[in-house]
Amino acid sequence: MWFDAPSQEVLQKLNVNPDVGLSESEAKERLEKYGENKLASQSKKSLWQLFLSQINDVMIYILLVAAIISAFMHEYSDTIVILLVILINALIGVFQESKAEKSLEALKKLSTPKAIVKREGIIKEIPSEEVVVGDIIILDAGRYLPADLRLIESANLKIDESAFTGESVPAEKDSNVTLANGNIPIGDMINMAFMSTLVTYGRGTGVVVNTGMNTQIGKIADMLNKEEDNTTPLQRRLASLGKTLGFGAVGICILIFVISMFQGRDWFEMLLTAISLAVAAIPEGLPAIVAIVLAMGVQRMIKQNSIVKKLPAVETLGSVNIICSDKTGTLTLNVMTIKKCCINNKLVSINDCDLGDNDTKLLFEGMILCNDATSKDGSKTGDPTEIALLDAGIKYDLYKEDLSTDHSRVDEIPFDSDRKLMTTVNKYDSHFKAFTKGAIDNLLKLSDKILLDGEIIDFTQEKKDEILKISNLMSDEALRVLGLSYKDIKDESVSIDSLEKDLTFVGLMGMIDPPREEVKPSIALCKQAGITPIMITGDHKNTAFAIASELGIANSINECMTGAEIDSYSDEEFNKIVNNYKVFARVSPENKVKIVKAFKFHGNIVSMTGDGVNDAPSLKAADIGVAMGITGTDVAKGAADMILTDDNFTTIVKAVEEGRNIYANIRKAIIFLLSCNLGEIVSLFVAILLNFDPPLLPIHILWVNLITDSFPALSLGIDPKDPSVMEHPPRNPKESLFAEHMGLFLALNGVLIGGVTLAAFLLGERLYMSSLVHAQTLAFVVLSFSQLFFSLSMRSREKSLLKVGLFTNKYLLLSILLGMCIQFLIIIIPFFADVFNVFILSARDWLLVICISLIPFLLNEIFKLIKYHR
Template sequence: MWLNMISQEVLKELNVDPNTGLSELEAKSRLEKYGENKLTSQKKKSIWQLFLSQINDVMIYILLGAAIISTFMHEYSDAVVILLVILINALIGVVQESKAEKSLEALKKLSTPKAIVKRDGIIKEIPSEEVVVGDIIILDAGRYLPADLRLIESANLKIDESAFTGESVPAEKDSNITISNENVPIGDMFNMAFMSTLVTYGRGTGVVVNTGMKTEIGKIADLLSKEEDNTTPLQRRLASLGKFLGFGAVGICVLIFIISMFQGRDWFEMLLTAISLAVAAIPEGLPAIVAIVLAMGVQRMIKQNSIVKKLPAVETLGSVNIICSDKTGTLTLNIMTIKKCCINNNLISIDDCKLDDDDTKLLFEGMILCNDATSKNGTKTGDPTEIALLDAGIKYDLYKEDLISNHSRIDEIPFDSDRKLMTTVNKYDSHFKVFTKGAIDNLLKISTKILLNGKIIDFTQERKDEILNFSNLMSDEALRVLGLSYKDIQDESISINALEKDLIFVGLMGMIDPPRQEVKPSIALCKQAGITPIMITGDHKNTAFAIASELGIANNINQCMTGAEIDTYSDNEFNDLVSNYKVFARVSPENKVKIVKAFKSHGNIVSMTGDGVNDAPSLKAADIGVAMGITGTDVAKGAADMILTDDNFTTIVAAVEEGRNIYTNIRKSIIFLLSCNLGEIVTLFIAILFNLAPPLLPIHILWVNLITDSFPALSLGVDPKDSSVMKYPPRDPKESLFAEHMGLFLGINGILIGGVTLAAFLLGERLYPGSLVHAQTLAFVVLSFSQLFFSLSMRNRERTLFNIGVFKNKYLLSSILLGICIQLLIIIIPFLANVFNVFILSARDWGLVICISLLPFIFNELFKVIKYR
């Protein structure tokens, strides 16, 4: 509403005199009415709450149930081990997530600590929290804004709003403009200024119209606080698996108990046996193994310039099939750069300019001398467009300091938004040169001559049309165009009004915030991997499309949509058509969230990258938010799941590849553990079904589950990555862990492991009649060894161990050797042998154990040779 009113109406509405400002008494009254000018935040979770959230999981509940059952059965050591697994899993999650949820605190830090206000006719400095609606705020270069303002005075005022709009160039402000349309993006609100933006040029005054949570940045804070955390695909799959295993365990208990009743066994003894079998169905170490594998993945990603704040986000990257990327600072350098010059009626690249040509040298000299920016020893200050002109000169060893020392500035007419021109008078040997740079339309009006190939000739309308055509060609490429004219004068005392008359046109320079060189091949790799890149930016449509076209994101401007167009659609209507667009320009923070949710509505796993305050809500809404570490605001970093320390889009692609490999490895670990546990179930179930003695004791099962299985499962989780993962499309988000016949694979290998274990038990009964302990020892060792050897086959489903390299995963080889050594110690050390109730094996026994244990491994390797040859 405020932008639609003239400044006098705004002042009247807010009941404030611009000359005196509010009285201290009125300011105090309004402070009590509206509250302090600060952002509210959600109550942070305590460490205890974080810990409880980690154990709020079906799998953890099942483990707790197993611990209670173990205690009931007087297996106290088993219960302690299970509780340790739960504790380790929870602590890993707490450590990772205690660093998160800082987005609103970061927003608070953006608020300026002090504000210059006018109260009781006196200009004074006060804490920004005490600023109230109606305060008159004084603006000057280098100062952050304390609240949202309606400007009432402005003089060449420019404000950096890139954190809100994504535009590289500071916005020009004009207090005299009245905007009739209410639904305009922030970047087009020329008579407004917003909290936490920075004045880069000029001066002005404004009246506070919104404070605290009612400001534009406050609205973003509100969006962040309302956006709930998203569960990742891995979390959903593990939750589903936990429920399945839970129901399966209960089913096994009931089934075994019913069988025992028909067999006429002691019901209490069979109840305990059934419960033992149910415990065997649950992979106790699974949650901890998944957490540790993810944590190790996080450490690897840190070395690749990616900091992951939440463990499950690593796996989520591997599922991503839409990457929504901000333009400024993410796909581009966020540095305005001269790309083309128009000189002597030729449009040429900046790289092809030759300064031995006097006309070209004059164009560069004029642009550098008629310039208020500075660039010295790597430190740059001033307007980004002017810095770009200095950088173009530096490219050809033309430095402002040297030019100014030789051609000092005698007079000037500063830039203003009405003229859109800037003029300086610089001293040359025996005369003075007047340089005027600025908008091409205004420059042509005051230029009567043109410099062509060293000659000054009349600037006819035909020649002006040619220059306009060159300007339009550059504009079509989304270049920001500046022109330069000059004239020689003999007397430095010439009147100001006469300086900008009868000028000689020299040429044009076109600049843009260019795309990062490494981004284009990264986008091509994304497309190869079935990932669709989408550009979402606050910049203008033509500029956005120019960058998107150059990078290969879009090939037709019809694939672009503006924020104003998005607002005309309901959520459902927009969801239906969002897939037709690749570029979204001139969007608001609310638009960005709407876009992300629209893509998610089609079942996509969406990543959003960004660096500004305006990106924070969409980073939070996405399945995984990725913030820039160098140029990113603290707000964006706080809202994101992952931070790129090098601000490089290419790093996202590397992270996606890492995520895919991590998921593959986690899946290997899960299938391995479940296959092994199924082997234990098969062993015990068949023994009970056929009324045999129990081939394994509860402590044998728990030991194998928690120790022997765990190290190989962890080692599979860090298996060397497969470079071919980026040749395939992303997984279907709804895909089961047992897709691609992995359920059948699991079942066959579970039966194989159970079969060889039961075979070893029966062989032991035959070789050592009447010695149940001896037979159970053979079964215990075969169960352990067969699982260790089977882990080697789990490294790759299609290629044999010898194809992928026997020694590539040294961790797995070490864990197998460790498992064998531990098993040997249990057998040969009397104290441990008594604890585990095992018998010392002979050399013949060991030979039989190893041969039987190798059968599942040999079967899997032969199957690969036959099927995938």
């Protein structure tokens, strides 16, 4: 690093004269050697690549194989329907993800387009891409830094590094300091300046020590580039389910072949039968239904100020049990605010100040007049610390514009980082007042009087100790403390040197970036729901703990750890102790990623929230990254999975609730579809095992899977919210879809549906002995109707339909009616009857199939009623 060497030594190493700068020829050579000063870009996925990524799934592969075999067997209608489902599923995913992965592009935009450099003794403006190591850069207020610099000159230089380090206030820089060699946080490197940060005050000169991908922001870009996308719990479960169903389908096909060989059946008939069972084993509509349910969840969340960039992230929220949150701008307002004042040796809240008291009024007036910030009509400029002083005055109708008109500034001593003081001389009727504000230690040395209860008395050491004690109390609450002293002057011609002598001390003001009011109850709700909130910030340890304690995140300073302490542990060691801490302060971007990965090591599903450039790698490393939409940088938004449009931590909690409900509904849809498919397998397998004629044709199974089942499954996917969902802890991320006896529930209902389908077929063969088609039609309709009625029971495993409410999910009722009507039409319309190879049923047949179809639904409801009464 360059911070541990004197500036002259750095200049010698880089072989550059600060008065002259590099020659154009030397700059050209270095440009060829180090490359352009820009961030490496990652090739973006084309729409075609996005499309291919959507079909890179085991279940999709199985469907493609089924489509190919169906086409080979001249079952073209089956092929078309399967391919249509795959296409719909892929298009939904492409639509949702086409705007993602903008992290590196946003990082590139952060680089300033121009830089002021000194070359061959001439100051000139060049494109930032042409800046090279060794260039001398001129810094002034309002200009972004083009590269990483070692400062060689600084005059009251302050640089806003909030989006980079997470600190609320601009960092004061000093070129003359040489830091000790060691592991020093970026926020403490006061002799360094970094690419894409903003100069807010003063001026300076620096020599470029790193460009492009070698800068600190380049390292962040590199981490974003390397960090792999995480699959969500639902994606992992569906992938596992797809493999299981795939192996099951193959196993069933082999078993049928073996059985059929013993039965002496025709090989072509065996292959058709095996395909029928393979089709029955796989819920073709499942990928599309899951995608659509997630997409509908996304639309609901937009109304709740959450924009989800990737569909599976909706479900991931439901299993989150750790929320790692940035402090500045996320848990806090990112606005420095006066909280307490010390007046007449008493510490009072800003809300309890009495400006009718002359001492209090003088404190406010002095802080506003000795101030270079502006605040007018909602537009604020200047140092955040000084803006906070103006805002305190506005609270009591004291405006700088009015005070400056009444008490014009006639002289000043600007703020100096060595003195840590600022002095102005303002006109008051027949005399002048010199106000001096700044660091309390320096101010006490210059003050020999104190204003107490309207009287000016000697400022004894005892009185100074009292003030220091109050100042320390404010510091213990992580307040940034500023003091004010003054002196009356008869003549404005008084010498500058005497302005900061023999002062009268007035009081103190303490400020902090306060927590958002709505965050504390949200944190309490998180804890109730079994979610652990963790604070991660670039701010100092005491400041971080003060906020964390107020919000209820941490109870003891022992639950806080600094970035330097994190670096002292190996990954393995840190993984073991990470659960003991709730606050991580003064951390680097690398630290944040290490923290997220450590929590993930213990099997947690981790959400990371943030708004700064420094948050981007950890946002991407987390299971779900959440960026702030208002204060968030483009980099953070690009790396995140979800963006909060209102920057409200409470919105995350609402999103978690939505995610939990969506997962519960998706699970209902999956169990419903698999129960129905198992019913198809049972009816076909038993029929073949017992050497019966096939009760269903492949097109019957496809039709039921894709049309009859799909609408109720979609309706279950948007079932009304469970109001008690946040009263339970997050589900285990390793929990199976079939946990809580769902596997047994699925099996029993699959057997029920398969049983009534086969019963209808056998009854049809007995009633209509001359017509296999008539019997298959009865089985086809019973299979369809029994699944439609069964969907009503799927709304709740515990509560009967009467308790849940028949009309609370009107979409499900409409889906059932629609499914019955479509089924009725394909039976009675001759064209469709020929396509599906079905028989037109009589009124007696329809009454018979409805009664048989109601059996699974009625048995489920009776069981729930018995269980409820017990």
